[in-house]
Amino acid sequence: MSVDTGAKLIPCLRYRDAPAAIDWLCKTFGFERHLVVPDEGGGIAHAQLLFGKGKNMLMLGSAVESEFGRLMRQPDQVGGCTQSLYVLVDDADALYARAKAGGAWIVIDIKDEDYGGRGFSCHDPEGHLWSFGSYNPYTDEECDKA
The missing domain is CATH 3.30.720.120 (Signal recognition particle alu RNA binding heterodimer, srp9/1)
Incomplete structure (x- = not known):
């Protein structure tokens, strides 16, 4: 099914x-x-x-x-990342605390963004770049106009 x-x-x-x-x-x-x-x-x-x-x-x-x-190439094979993942979360601060406690390498500290929302970016243990934030582009007024 x-x-x-x-x-x-x-x-x-x-x-x-x-x-x-x-x-x-x-x-x-x-x-x-x-x-x-x-x-x-x-x-x-x-x-x-x-x-x-x-x-x-x-x-x-x-x-x-x-x-x-x-x-596919791993991040260390190309000297960094060629892509990142953005994950929309309800509570960026709570996930930030979990990421730090879990040993994620925080590369952009948690902050309020000028365009809205709150978020941070980090690497996982193998170097993949992740961004987590509360900014929801699907509720952006510009998105509604498209």
Whole structure:
């Protein structure tokens, strides 16, 4: 049975230690395991993590040599990140405290933004860049005009 959540965009990441990344993402950022498929080498062939009310998904797997894996690079292989993920949260301060306690490398401290909302940016243990904030572009008046 197919369920239409309204979500049409699902970010995908690769981790060298995907099992540890899943544990960290769940404990620190509040993701929940939806589906985790181990591979035969102790890594993760495919995982789906949910955030919030179950409509927001992140897919991830182990960084392995495969058809898809050859297309991906880890942040340390390119000298930083080529993309970031923005996660809309109700309480940026609470998530900021969890991120700091979980060992996230805070790269932009929590602050009120000129364009609205409150947020911060950090790296996870493998260097992926995450931004969390209360700014909701879907409620922006300019978005409503489009």
